[in-house]
Amino acid sequence: MDIKMNKNKKITQETIAQHLNYSRNTVSKVFNGNGGVKERTRQRILSKAAELGYKHPLLEDEPNDELLGVSEKNDTIHLEIAFVCHANSFGNSFWMPIIQNMERHLSQNHCTMRFVIVEPENExxxxxxxxxxxxxxxxxxxxGLFQDEYYKKVASLNIPLVSFDISRDLSGNNKICDVVMVENTAASYQLTQHLISQGHTKIAFVGNRDSCQSFYERWDGYHRAMNENSLTRNNELLLNFKSSNKHFDTAGFYQQLLEIDELPTAFVCANDNIAKYAYQLQAPPYNLYKKMTVCGFDNTPELTSYISNHSTARIFADELGQALGEQILWRIKNPNHQFRCLRLCVSVILK
Incomplete structure (x- = not known):
């Protein structure tokens, strides 16, 4: 926030709060000696108060620029941002462009990104x-996909937090942080409608619908398309993973299909990684289909190189990475605002 000062106007705690986009209550806690304010926030408030000429006993000593991360040359504040993920995010064609673009945006804004890997046993x-x-x-x-209690554990640190996607139980009005997502429902609806227009009626959705908000929304788009075409009761089919971990289990998927009286003629998969494994059903040792019709989501290189004629939804990784960087910087500057959900559009590719 850029506020022009009237030199004759008295500097108050409200003035300081407006300049920093903090609440007056936060500023008041600092000058009244109350707890509940992070040291870095406290130092920023004291520094801005001194700059504006606010008179208070706490300002008799010079502010500690080292704690603020202020450069002596240009008064630039350098921020430290942690990127928390699972180990399999690195080297992954979906995650790496997002990570690289987020790091680039943060670096341009004088931030350092620290990579933090969460091991499964620690989660x-x-x-x-x-x-x-x-x-x-x-x-x-x-x-990445974390259990609810782990999201809450990270949020309990009381550090500005942004999540890319979130668990279902922590979405909507149950948010504990800002969330960045893509437009899932409309894209999945369009993909399913495309299959129906090709004559498919027995269409299955493949993925753990309740594992995260994105997967649920993609199932919801599929469900709406099926329902609008009166295909819900006898033709809709939800196939979950049978494995206890978060990875696709082709053998378990195969066993589920063997238990079905009438095989689906097409599949809407929660993402391209699932679609890739689903395609294996037409190859040995399964040989369940001669030719499969599968829709994915994400448009990742692994699947496009594996099979080129599948329909999917393209996520713009460069813009997504930048959006994550922008949102965490906004949250740092606006710690007391209501949690927000930012959505980016995708491009549906029909084949």
Missing amino acids: QSLILPSTLTIKPLDGIVIA
């Missing part, structure tokens, strides 16, 4: 990596 035990708790952080971006 199950709700153990936070020491890099989140020992060194001071200005913000956290979390990406």
